[in-house]
Amino acid sequence: MKTVKMKSQSELNEELENYFSNTIIPQLFVDANLLLQKFTPPAMKQFSLKHEFIGLPIQDIKEHFRYPTLIDNIKVVIATGKILEKEIQTTDLRWYQMNILPYHIRRENRTNGVIITFVNITNRIQDLKEQEKLIAEYELLLDTIAHDIKNPILALDLTIQVLNRPGKNAEQHATLLKNMASSIIEIKKVVDEMAGAHWNKERYQSVEELLDLQNILEDVRLTLAPQIMESGAIIKQEIDVSEIKFVRRKLRSVLFNLLSNAIKYTASDLRPEIVIRTYAKDNFMVIEIADNGIGISKEDQLSIFEKFRRAKVEVEGTGVGLYLVYTVVVNAGGKVTVESEPGKGSTFKVFLKLKDT
CATH class of the missing domain: 3.30.450.20 (PAS domain)
Incomplete structure (x- = not known):
């Protein structure tokens, strides 16, 4: 052995x-x-x-x-x-x-x-974080596109309903047709951006540019024209700070969703009254949107920024709008606050970092 x-x-x-x-x-x-x-x-x-x-x-x-x-x-x-x-x-x-x-x-x-x-594995972890960031950005993009294409379709539907009502004069018909044309342009714009994002990945990247808030507000107001006309909404502006470096489509989405909600969540016997203010505070541009709407309870305020969560299910919506607002703003280093009481309206404040231009 x-x-x-x-x-x-x-x-x-x-x-x-x-x-x-x-x-x-x-x-x-x-x-x-x-x-x-x-x-x-x-x-x-x-x-x-x-x-x-x-x-x-x-x-x-x-x-x-x-x-x-x-x-x-x-x-x-x-x-x-x-x-x-x-x-x-x-x-x-x-x-x-x-x-x-x-x-x-x-x-x-x-x-x-x-x-x-x-x-x-530092480099690997950093690569994974970048991939996660890109995936999150892509998911946000899909949510935004789905939401953006829904809004002009709703505007078209509303305009057609108004057109079908009797008693419209030539001037009113011209205004309504203009609103329809505007909604169709918005739909085409979203479809073009979707195609561009597919064939040219650079097109839909988050590129910041120097923006004039009043120009973005005017664009949003035109998009919401059917809702504004139907509700008789009064929108006032008190703009102290107007220029900011931000991604155009994201700022537009933030303003659109907040203004759309301010119009939508108003008691049926009231005319929506909305005040938009901007001012600088601690190196932030603060965009304040106050309304005379139905308000939000303290309990609901805890969850309104969650995806698919809606405070009032009887009002048409998907529960994505405020989630998009919150996600866009927080990802950019800002914050969103809300002050509200049922029956006394709501005030949303968006804090966006002011950067060197």
């Missing part, structure tokens, strides 16, 4: 030493007493380790790893003998794939420490 020669402890230590000297990724060997016994040269660079740290308790040098729960993770692996794998972010904002493997001495049937491997 062939005799298998067991390797001596010195031979095992030499192999371990050779392994750590030639490994090209950051790796540590911490023994069962939580003393740092070995580390690879890349670990010296990544975590500024020094040879004199060998033999020191990991507790004394834990700041070099900039990961607060490292010692607790090591203790768990030593106690359970199970591998621990996790993605971690250190306090210097780098990301690592950390693997903690139990170091077994088989002939003694015990765990004599752990080997810890760190693989820098």
Whole structure:
């Protein structure tokens, strides 16, 4: 029978030493007493380790790893003998794939420490975040397009209903036909943008430009002309700050949804009265839209910015408008607030960062 020669402890230590000297990724060997016994040269660079740290308790040098729960993770692996794998972010904002493997001495049937491997995945995490951002932007784009194409269709439907009512004179007919033409132009614009986004990805990217808020408001007012005429809405403007650097379609969507809601959520026996104010505050442009509508309860105010959540189901809508407003503004570093009481109207305030132009 062939005799298998067991390797001596010195031979095992030499192999371990050779392994750590030639490994090209950051790796540590911490023994069962939580003393740092070995580390690879890349670990010296990544975590500024020094040879004199060998033999020191990991507790004394834990700041070099900039990961607060490292010692607790090591203790768990030593106690359970199970591998621990996790993605971690250190306090210097780098990301690592950390693997903690139990170091077994088989002939003694015990765990004599752990080997810890760190693989820098910062670039991968950043790429994933960029992809998530693009996906979120694309989803927001789809929601916006679906919402934008619905609005002129509703305006067309409303105009046709008004046209079918008896007693219209030539001037009223001309106004209504103009509203229909405007709605058709809006639908064509959205369809063209959809096609452009498909064939030319640059076309629908979020490109900021210097905008005049009053021009955007006029565009929105023309789009809402059928609703304004049907409701008899009175819209006043008090514009102190007009210029802002923002994405045109997004600012238009924010204003459209807030104004459309202000008209829509008004008691049937009242004429909508809306005041639009803008002013500067703490390096923000504040767009304030106040109405005399039906108001929103405190309870409903907690959920109105959630997707598909609607405070009043008896009023036609999809529950997407305020979600789009909130998402666009927050993603741009701003915020949206609401002050309202049932029966006393609502005031929405949009805070948009003022940037160097």
